Amino acid sequence: MNAAFDFTTEAVLDWEIEQIHRALDQGQLLFSRHALNELFNDALTEDEALDAISFYDHVSKDFPNNEQGRAAGINFEQTVERGTLRVKVGWRGNYLVITSMIL
Numbered sequence: 001m002n003a004a005f006d007f008t009t010e011a012v013l014d015w016e017i018e019q020i021h022r023a024l025d026q027g028q029l030l031f032s033r034h035a036l037n038e039l040f041n042d043a044l045t046e047d048e049a050l051d052a053i054s055f056y057d058h059v060s061k062d063f064p065n066n067e068q069g070r071a072a073g074i075n076f077e078q079t080v081e082r083g084t085l086r087v088k089v090g091w092r093g094n095y096l097v098i099t100s101m102i103l
Contacts, residue, residue, distance in 0.1 A: 004091035005061065005074060012059045016074055020089050023096045024053060029089070035098045042103045044085070049101055052078035052087045062088070071099050 005016050023029045031039075031046060039049060056076040064072040073090035083103050090099040 004096060005072070007061075007063050007072070010061060010063075012061050012074060016061075017059065020053060020074060020096055024050060028096070029053075030092075030095050030097045032092075032097050032099045035100055038101045042101070044101070044103065048080070048085065049087050049098060052076050052080075052085045052101075053089065053098075073099060 004019065006013055020029070029050070031049075035049070038044075039046065053076045056078050058077040060075045060077075062068070062070040062072055062075060066072070071088060071090050073088045076087045076089070078085045078087075080103070086100075086102040087098055088100045090097050092099075
């Protein structure tokens with residue numbers, strides 16, 4: 001996972017966001033099975049999740065082995081009518097993957 005993000009700093013770096021947006025633009029951002037289940041359970045579309053990544057209000061980083069037990073990656077939050085949509089982009093092998101979302 002270290003190839004995708006810089007876990008030496010809490011700051012979300014420009015190149016990390018650019019890498020995710022480039023993958024999004026090229027159609028190379030994949031949805032994990034968990035993320036697809038979350039979409040279905042929350043009656044959300046893939047496009048809504050992708051919009052949260054493109055037009056986020058807040059971005060943060062979860063480190064590997066964090067105390068909250070969250071998967072490592074970059075979190076994008078977007079305020080929508082129903083609340084806050086939070087989409088995590090992680091790294092799996094050679095792919096950037098949307099691993100979870102919360103509304």
